[in-house]
Amino acid sequence: MLWRKIATGLLLIVSVNVVQAQNLPNFSDIVEANSPAVVKINTVSHAQASPRSALPDSQQIPEIFRHFLDPRNQAERESRSLGSGFILSSDGYLLTNNHVVEGADEIVVRLQDRREFEAELVGTDKRSDLALLKIDAKGLPFLKFAKPDDLKVGEWVLAIGSPFGLDFSASAGIVSAIGRSIPTEDNENYVPFIQSDVAINPGNSGGPLFNLDGEVVGINSQIFTRSGGSIGLSFAIPASVAVNVVEQLKSKGRVDRGWLGVMIQEVDRDLAASFGLRKPEGALVARIEPGSPADDAGLQVGDIILKFAGEKIAESSDLPHVVGSTQPGESVPVEVIREGKKKSLSVTVATLGSQEDDQQAAGSDNSSDTGSSRLGMVVEALPKELAQRWDVKAGVLVTNVAPGSAADAAGLRPGDVVTQIGFNAISSLDDYTMVEQQLPSDSLLPIRFVRQGRPIFRTIATPK
Known part of the structure; x- marks a missing residue:
């Protein structure tokens, strides 16, 4: 009887393994059908070697040696790299990564049948890391793109x-x-x-x-x-x-993307609660570029974007994806939370340009004792030169933060410029004093400040 039980158990294991094996995909047909359209890409870059040293006066060098210092006689350095790509059409268009061909002087495409072609660079897009190539060939095998949004996790x-x-x-x-x-x-x-x-x-x-x-x-x-x-x-x-x-x-020959003109940050649990949201979601607008599409559409600092062009913005990182894929010049609906209430706007997206360098910032040595101890920070009027340097229109400058205070717990520090508490804009010392006196006790409120030119939203807990 024992050997029968053992045999039955082994048979069951074998049967399960067979069923599992039958459920696993067989990739051989996909490889056989599509690999002829996949290519290998070899690139060569030439760079002229720099002289090992610079002499102050080449006239002191004997004539017979001077030609060695002529840049035209410097040896070229050659660097090679490789990558992959695939054919998009029978007439020779190919796609690969921008970083595979960036800076290349020669691009050689090798097909599976071992034919080689020198490729022409049609155009590149650094932001997506894609490059379009063209080879002089006809009747090539090519691949097709899948429909958007069909892909699922686990596939x-x-x-x-x-x-x-x-x-x-x-x-x-x-x-x-x-x-x-x-x-x-x-x-x-x-x-x-x-x-x-x-x-x-x-x-x-x-x-x-x-x-x-x-x-x-x-x-x-x-x-x-x-x-x-x-x-x-x-x-x-x-x-x-x-x-x-x-x-x-x-x-x-280029790629145009949509541009909104906002600086955003993630909405965490505390920020969500302070803005009246049931859960963290959306993209919090921390800054708006003057004259940008967001500015023209009436978006405001402190708005939380929940939908853009009909697409849900679950996390702040979703917004650049959606805005960038929007056609410049297109008008799209935007849904935001403003002061705890939903509001619908319409924005006409512009064309994204080159990214500008962030401005460098410096602190201020001028301080005063004006301010209040309720939130645990001392503030002063915002110096004009600091406002210009950091592109801040109004606010108050934090000069001191008491350890263990509400301001300290919120992460504020000297040099920050407070521009908003709750839903109240802070434009001057008078604004700050009035707003602070009227703050509700034992509440969690959003606070906006600018740190070295970068706007930041946090939450601040008012004392009981």
């Missing part, structure tokens, strides 16, 4: 590329998250990345990420790693972003 995906130069390698995994925000080195955030656990390594950049229908859902762009290799955190640019970028690069 199987497949990558094909050239990791570490190993041509046309395939790796598979699942979608781990959608809409990941990864700010660039310029602190811009216009791509809602797809996160997956597909093994992506250097050389995969620019290659396609497929769904089980063999459609491109993303363009592999970044990895998170401490070792230099894949640890199961890879990020791809969504197909919806790529389609828009390709269309614009083809038609005008």
Whole structure:
């Protein structure tokens, strides 16, 4: 009897394993059908070597040696890099990452059948890290983009590329998250990345990420790693972003994005409570550029944007994605919370330009004892030179913060410029004194201040 039970148990295990194996996807058909449209990209950059030293007077050097100092005789340094890409159309348009071809003097595209073509750079978009190339060929195999918004977390995906130069390698995994925000080195955030656990390594950049229908859902762009290799955190640019970028690069050689003209911050639990929200959501407007679309539409500092162009703004990082994808010149509805009440506005989006450098700030040595101890901070009138330097129209300058006070708990410190408490604007010392005296006891209120040119919202708890 014992051996029968053992045999039955083994049979059950084998049956379960067979069923599980039958449920796993077979990627071989996808690889066979689509890998001919995936390419390997080799780039070469030439840079002239700099002289090792600079001599104050070349006339002191004998004539026979002077030609060595001529820049025209300096040897060129050659650097090479590689990446992946894929063909978009039978007439030779290709897509890859901007960082794969950035600064390249030569771009060589190699197909799976080992044919090689020198590629022309049609256009690049640094903000999305995409580049459009063109090779002189006809009748090429090409890939199709998946429909936007069809991708779901947990869905199987497949990558094909050239990791570490190993041509046309395939790796598979699942979608781990959608809409990941990864700010660039310029602190811009216009791509809602797809996160997956597909093994992506250097050389995969620019290659396609497929769904089980063999459609491109993303363009592999970044990895998170401490070792230099894949640890199961890879990020791809969504197909919806790529389609828009390709269309614009083809038609005008550049990409125009929508611009609203606001500086925003996340809404945490305390801020949500102080603004009358049931839960943290939306993007809190901390600053509005004068003359911007937001300014013209009547948006105000302290508004919390809940919807933009019909899209829900669950987190502050959602807003740049939606605004950036809006066509410049288009008028769209905006839903905000203002002083605890919902309000609908209409804004005409403008074109995003180059990011301006942040202004450098300096503190002020002038102080006075004007202020109140109720919130635990001493304030003074805002000096004109400081207001101009930090582009602050009005407010009061914090000169001292008492340890353990409400202001201290809110994170204020000397040098901050307070511009709003609760829903009351602070334009002068008189405003501050009046508002502070009328503050309700034992309440959690929003407070806005400017720190070295950067506007910040926090919450401050008034004493009992």
